[in-house]
Amino acid sequence: MNYDLQIVDMAGAMPEHSQVIVNFVAAVRKQLKNSTCYVFSDNVQYKFKDDHGEDKIVIPDASINCRVKSRRGNTFIDAPRFVMEVISPSTEQYDRSEKMDIYRQQEIEEYWIVNWREKKIEIYELDYDNGIPNYYLWKVITEQNKEELRIVHFPAVTISFDDLFDEVEL
DSSP states (O other): OOOOOOOOOOOOOOHHHHHHHHHHHHHHHGGGTTSSOEEEOTTOEEEEEOTTSOEEEEOOSEEEESOTTSEETTEEOSOOSEEEEEOOTTTHHHHHTHHHHHHHHTTOSEEEEEETTTTEEEEEEEEEETTEEEEEEEEEEOGGGGGGOOOTTOTTOOOOHHHHTTTOOO
16 A cells, blocks of 8 residues: 655634624625525635536535535535635745636626735626626725725625624734
């Protein structure tokens, strides 16, 4: 029996990174109670086929999934409707490129990129250009326009800017 193992040293996430995720999940969870949708933190993985037929596994920082019966073990095989990534220096490029492209290919309706260091949320909305799904920057939310924060595709679910960044100190 030959195991080809590789040990990789990975730094843990900053507590502020995790706090944003916890704040989001805590604010949204009760609002989705008794619905067919669930909010998940960064312990849930999704397995998709990309445009080239290759399997891709992603673990978003937070997701809202309304197709929770479509899973195999701990892996969902159908796309959520909403995904949030909290960027860090080591993941920002991946979150903005390959991961965003995987989400686009799966036609995930809404994608948030959250920068806790700048207290900024980029909200991307999926739309179609000649039948091809693409993300378009819908709005950037900062302290100056924080009252405009909303989950576009879940209008009945609310989270405030202050709640999202609660206890996140720079």
